[in-house]
Amino acid sequence: MARRPRGVAIRPMRAADVPAVARIERAVFGREAWPTIAFTRLVRDFRRAGPARGRLWVATGGGAVVGYLGFELSALGGEADIINLAVAEGARRRGIGRRLLRTAEAYCARRGVPLLWLRARASNRRARRFYQRTGFRVVGRFRDYYEEPDEGAVLMAWGRYWRARP
Ligand SMILES: CC(C)(COP(=O)(O)OP(=O)(O)OC[C@H]1O[C@@H](n2cnc3c(N)ncnc32)[C@H](O)[C@@H]1OP(=O)(O)O)[C@@H](O)C(=O)NCCC(=O)NCCS
Known part of the structure; x- marks a missing residue:
């Protein structure tokens, strides 16, 4: 049975989350980190897109962002491609990454997307x-x-x- 990390919530990423997300991204991926503007654009573009182009979620705990996951959806909704996933170093091994994935999987199940x-x-x-x-x-x-x-x-x-x- 998967643990449910206490005090952690998963919700859609907002523009206001981007600085915190980008800080984790730099700390985790170093030279390969996405620039802040990449998150800013995706939050905006995914929000405006219809039909859906993708989703970004954050995990929060104690009022701070502690992880995030993003995926892109193919045009016909046949597949979703996880484009980014990270949990802040100090928050790992508490089931947060698993919960972010479960959120993405639940989205796919609801929308009938067969492949992640x-x-x-x-x-x-x-x-x-x-x-x-x-x-x-x-x-x-x-x-x-x-x-x-x-x-x-x-x-x-x-x-x-x-x-x-x-
Ligand atoms: C990979 C990552 C997202 C996992 O996040 P997390 O919140 O620590 O993962 P969880 O606590 O949900 O782990 C779920 C299970 O995965 C396995 N797991 C997670 N981290 C592991 C590790 N370092 N070594 C071995 N198994 C691991 C374990 O089985 C774990 O369950 P357990 O703790 O009960 O044994 C996190 O380590 C991370 O951000 N890594 C750097 C970024 C990265 O590599 N992203 C993926 C790019 S493709």
């Missing part, structure tokens, strides 16, 4: 372990996908397609 997928650096063992433990499966690889350092990506999927091995 993502890419992770092949060397990001922590993330791979996390996704495995939360029901994602490795379904393929992209060679030389990332730069600095050059590295392949592992594709992982959740939903009714994950059984299809490449």
Whole structure:
């Protein structure tokens, strides 16, 4: 049974959350961090878009943002691609990442989106372990996908397609 982190709430990301989100992003991803403007634009564009183009959520605890997740939806709603997920270092291993994923999965289930997928650096063992433990499966690889350092990506999927091995 998944733990429910106490005092943590998940809600849609707002423009006012962006500075806190961008701080976590820089601390977690360093040189690969998205710039603040990328979050600002996505919050605005996802809010305005119809039909839906994607969603961004934040996890908050003690009045502060402690994590976030974003996904993009394909035009026909056949798949959602997790484009960003992070939990602040001091808030990890409390089930917050899992709750963010469950929120995304519940959205997909409600909207009939059958596939939720993502890419992770092949060397990001922590993330791979996390996704495995939360029901994602490795379904393929992209060679030389990332730069600095050059590295392949592992594709992982959740939903009714994950059984299809490449
Ligand atoms: C990956 C990440 C989002 C996980 O967030 P989290 O809130 O710590 O994860 P949870 O507490 O919900 O973990 C759920 C389960 O995943 C597994 N897990 C999570 N972190 C793990 C780690 N460092 N090592 C091994 N297993 C891990 C565990 O099974 C855990 O359950 P448990 O604590 O009961 O054993 C977080 O470590 C993070 O932000 N990492 C840096 C950014 C990143 O790599 N993002 C993904 C890019 S693709």
